[in-house]
Amino acid sequence: MAPPIYTSSFPDVTIANTSIFTHVLAARAIGDIGGFPGSKRAFIDAATGTSITRAELLNLSLSFGYGIWNHPVTAPFTARGATALIYSPNSLAWPVVLFGCVAAGLRVTVANHAYVGRELAFQYGDSGARLVFTAEEGIETVRAMFSELGIARDEGDRRTVVLGRDLRWAGGPAADLRSECSGLVTLPDLLVRGKLEREEQFDGALAHETAFLCYSSGTTGKPKGVETTHQNMTTILDVCRPLFLEVRSGNGTTLGILPFYHIYGLALLLHLPLTLGWAVIIQSQFDPIQFCAAIERFKVPFPFIVPPVLVVFARHPAVDNYDLSSLQYMLSAAAPLGADLVKQVKTRLLSKRPPGATCSITQGYGLTETTTGTHMLLFRDADRKVGSVGTLCANLEARIVHDEDGTVDTEEGAPGELWVRGKTIMKGYLNNANATTNSITPDGWFKTGDIVVRDKDTFFYVVDRKKELIKYKVCPRRMPGQRHSFIHSLANSTIHHIQGFQVYLSIVPPAELESVLLTHPDIADAAVIGIESREQATELPRCALSLCSTKKILNEIQTVAQKTAFAQGIIKWMESRVAKHKLLRGGVAIVDAVPKSAAGKILRRELRELAKQETTLGEMDAPVRSRL
Numbered sequence: 001m002a003p004p005i006y007t008s009s010f011p012d013v014t015i016a017n018t019s020i021f022t023h024v025l026a027a028r029a030i031g032d033i034g035g036f037p038g039s040k041r042a043f044i045d046a047a048t049g050t051s052i053t054r055a056e057l058l059n060l061s062l063s064f065g066y067g068i069w070n071h072p073v074t075a076p077f078t079a080r081g082a083t084a085l086i087y088s089p090n091s092l093a094w095p096v097v098l099f100g101c102v103a104a105g106l107r108v109t110v111a112n113h114a115y116v117g118r119e120l121a122f123q124y125g126d127s128g129a130r131l132v133f134t135a136e137e138g139i140e141t142v143r144a145m146f147s148e149l150g151i152a153r154d155e156g157d158r159r160t161v162v163l164g165r166d167l168r169w170a171g172g173p174a175a176d177l178r179s180e181c182s183g184l185v186t187l188p189d190l191l192v193r194g195k196l197e198r199e200e201q202f203d204g205a206l207a208h209e210t211a212f213l214c215y216s217s218g219t220t221g222k223p224k225g226v227e228t229t230h231q232n233m234t235t236i237l238d239v240c241r242p243l244f245l246e247v248r249s250g251n252g253t254t255l256g257i258l259p260f261y262h263i264y265g266l267a268l269l270l271h272l273p274l275t276l277g278w279a280v281i282i283q284s285q286f287d288p289i290q291f292c293a294a295i296e297r298f299k300v301p302f303p304f305i306v307p308p309v310l311v312v313f314a315r316h317p318a319v320d321n322y323d324l325s326s327l328q329y330m331l332s333a334a335a336p337l338g339a340d341l342v343k344q345v346k347t348r349l350l351s352k353r354p355p356g357a358t359c360s361i362t363q364g365y366g367l368t369e370t371t372t373g374t375h376m377l378l379f380r381d382a383d384r385k386v387g388s389v390g391t392l393c394a395n396l397e398a399r400i401v402h403d404e405d406g407t408v409d410t411e412e413g414a415p416g417e418l419w420v421r422g423k424t425i426m427k428g429y430l431n432n433a434n435a436t437t438n439s440i441t442p443d444g445w446f447k448t449g450d451i452v453v454r455d456k457d458t459f460f461y462v463v464d465r466k467k468e469l470i471k472y473k474v475c476p477r478r479m480p481g482q483r484h485s486f487i488h489s490l491a492n493s494t495i496h497h498i499q500g501f502q503v504y505l506s507i508v509p510p511a512e513l514e515s516v517l518l519t520h521p522d523i524a525d526a527a528v529i530g531i532e533s534r535e536q537a538t539e540l541p542r543c544a545l546s547l548c549s550t551k552k553i554l555n556e557i558q559t560v561a562q563k564t565a566f567a568q569g570i571i572k573w574m575e576s577r578v579a580k581h582k583l584l585r586g587g588v589a590i591v592d593a594v595p596k597s598a599a600g601k602i603l604r605r606e607l608r609e610l611a612k613q614e615t616t617l618g619e620m621d622a623p624v625r626s627r628l
Contacts, residue, residue: 003399003409009458010242011392016234019202020211023234024059033058036277044253045092046294047281050172054274057095060169060191062199066101066129073158074185077130080128080200082106083472085124086261087111088135089143089284093163093187094260095270102211105200109225109415110261112343119146125149126431127213127225131291133161136178137437141307146274160183165474193465207231210427214263214368225430228263231282231369235423239394241275247329247548250301251450255294256280258304262597263368264334268304269391292322299326307341308525310361313343315524315548329379332509333372336462338515339387364476364480365389365462369439369446371424374398375460388459396422398460399445406441415463418452419445452507453507464509464547468604470530470539472508472581492510508541508582510604516577517543522557524548527602531586531611542586543570543608546593563590586611 003220016023024034031038038055052060057483068078076082084106088096095532101108105341110128111120113135124132124145133530134142140161146156162184167176169188177186202209202369215223254273273280281298283290286309303309310332311320327349349359362382366373392398400416402408410416421460422445428436440446451463463469511530517526525546532541547553547566555567567588574584589611 001556003401003406006392006398006400006454006458007209007393008392008396012395013235013238015231015240015395016238017204017207017231018100018234019199019207019231020169020233020271021061021099021199022201022228023237024271025054025061025172025199026405027058028184036272039254041279042233042274043092043095043256044279044281044298045167045170045172046255048172050092050167050170051279052092052096056170057099059195060096061099061103062196063194064096065104065199066189066194066196067192068100068106068161069104069196071185071190072189074161077159078104078106081107082131083107083109083129084131084133085109085111085127085129086133087113087115087120087138088133088180089113089137090256090260090265090281091135091163091284092167094282097163097187098260098270098492103199107210107213109215110120110266111215113138113259115141116147120145122222123149123215123225124288127182127215131159131161133163135163136165136181139178139181139184157184161187161190161206161361163187169466179444202230202441208427209235210430212266212432214261216255218366221366223290224432224435225229226263226368227427227430228313228368229427232424232426233267235395236371236373237271237275238270238375239396239424240272240373240619244272244276244376246379247302250326250328251299252277252299253279253281253300253302253513255298256282256360256553257286257291257292257309258306258334258441262334263366263372264304264306267372270533279533281441288316289318292318292324295327296322300328301326302331303327304595305332307332307337308596310337310341310345311518311525314518316407317549319348325357327359330359330361331376333366335596335602336464336511336515337387338365338511338518339520340515344387344519356508358515363389365450365460367507369426369450370420370448371426374420374422374424377459381459385457385459388455388461390460391458392460396424397421398456402445406445406447411457413453415451415453417466418448418450418460418462420448421445457470462511464511468510468529470508470510470528470541472530472538472540474587510541513541513543513574513578513582513584515600517570517575522548522550522553522566523570527594527604527607528584529586529606529607529611530603540586541582541584542589542611543584544591544594544610545570546591565588 040054041051042054042057043052084101111123133140138491140259142160152542162181164177164186165191167190168174188510210227211230213225214223214451256269258269260270269280346359348598348602360379362379363376374393374396375389377388399419399618400410401419402410402416425446449466451466453461513528514526517523523545527544529542531542570588571584595606
């Protein structure tokens with residue numbers, strides 16, 4: 001029998017077979033750039049207010065593409081199909097460099113600007129990059145990367161272009177180049193040599209060539225390079241664009257705090273706003289005070305965010321010091337978003353506004369491998385379906401699979417692994433055929449690794465990551481005459497038969513416990529992992545949490561004894577809020593900050609390593625002060 005295949009309720013969109021550059025920046029008429037007036041601002045530097053229009057972005061990108069082709073230092077590294085690496089915090093230079101590289105026919109790999117030399121060396125080597133674009137503060141790391149790879153200093157410098165803080169090329173303020181960058185090619189050097197007559201073409205079958213290489217977070221093993229094609233990106237933009245038409249974006253701005261190297265920022269901040277006619281206000285990093293100040297200064301109606309930003313809205317004192325009344329919409333993604341946190345934020349923000357004011361908070365779901373979103377909760381459904389990631393996006397199909405091989409799908413309403421299929425699915429993992437084969441079936445289904453439930457109204461809910469689910473508790477009971485067998489299930493309770501024993505397993509989703517913990521008034525952030533108990537032969541839920549910076553916390557939870565009492569109180573507090581198998585039997589650790597990626601994903605591997613180093617199973621009366 002054929003498996004049930006879920007389709008989208010949205011009409012399919014026509015898929016463009018062209019360059020992503022052409023798709024978003026083509027001049028369709030005199031004065032028109034990508035369907036909007038060329039005079040409209042496209043990107044704004046939050047710190048200085050310097051901006052570039054759509055027409056300026058087009059001209060600067062074509063000038064940059066010409067410059068890297070023709071500058072004597074960079075020309076040997078920029079043949080069509082070559083790979084260039086961007087290693088920089090968000091900046092006004094980012095869109096010029098990114099679109100300039102694509103206009104010149106290059107593939108672009110984007111790196112976490114927090115990487116050290118060793119980590120950057122892996123991505124540079126694995127991606128086959130030759131040229132590196134870096135911010136001034138990244139030059140030491142780039143040189144350490146080349147040293148790690150055995151590339152001489154002079155040769156490494158020839159492969160390096162410095163973006164710099166000088167914004168005179170965009171009509172902004174001047175800034176001196178750091179001394180350690182002296183003699184290197186800079187962004188302004190590349191903008192003054194000429195201009196491409198037109199961008200490189202990727203029409204028809206060429207649209208399947210790789211445009212971008214984002215690297216997965218590497219929660220298991222080394223990071224993997226995800227090959228995102230021109231068609232992948234054009235498809236996701238055309239699929240997502242109609243979903244935002246209901247947003248009345250006030251002055252037409254959105255706030256760009258998400259890192260551009262992450263697929264979320266790459267797709268929804270550097271590309272999608274160009275298709276909507278919005279301007280992106282760029283901040284180099286997330287800072288609660290600067291974030292609130294930018295919303296007030298630019299009257300931002302709609303930021304793309306991640307759950308930690310909502311924690312700020314719920315708890316940080318800066319929220320009371322700025323006028324945030326322009327905020328009407330927020331879209332969260334990249335990590336699970338709890339319904340209770342949404343309610344807390346809405347209550348706090350709306351308490352300062354007149355009756356009838358609105359602030360809709362919704363979320364979407366996707367992965368690097370799916371070119372960001374596969375699901376989105378529309379703003380009109382945000383309140384009645386809070387906690388859901390929404391419905392399936394257009395042009396996509398989905399299955400909810402019960403077993404590892406996809407031979408059995410779950411019954412309606414039951415949890416299972418989400419598989420998706422469509423034109424937004426990556427080309428594959430670069431240089432890793434085995435990983436690609438293990439992730440994409442021969443008939444095109446991508447295995448997300450996420451456990452979901454679909455309700456009767458076709459809305460999806462993410463339960464947790466398949467590999468992060470905590471399996472508790474094993475209670476052996478002898479079954480006479482029973483031979484070895486194994487039954488796998490993703491439901492809340494499972495019975496396994498192993499060598500004559502009947503074993504009861506309960507599945508504990510970390511995200512569910514985290515959403516409960518975040519409702520505690522003294523907890524700023526929380527993460528839950530499973531730690532192994534050899535004595536009980538099972539995994540135990542353990543929480544790492546950070547405390548709010550309130551007067552109460554500063555005065556009452558400082559000593560070891562106070563922290564111990566607080567941790568024990570949290571364990572007791574959870575007893576009345578979750579089922580018995582979900583209790584924090586692995587203990588509570590108080591940390592300075594929950595380790596997360598720049599996109600807001602909890603780095604559970606770091607927490608597991610920390611737990612191994614700092615806790616002995618069973619000693620739950622000693623909370624830990626983490627070095628993180």
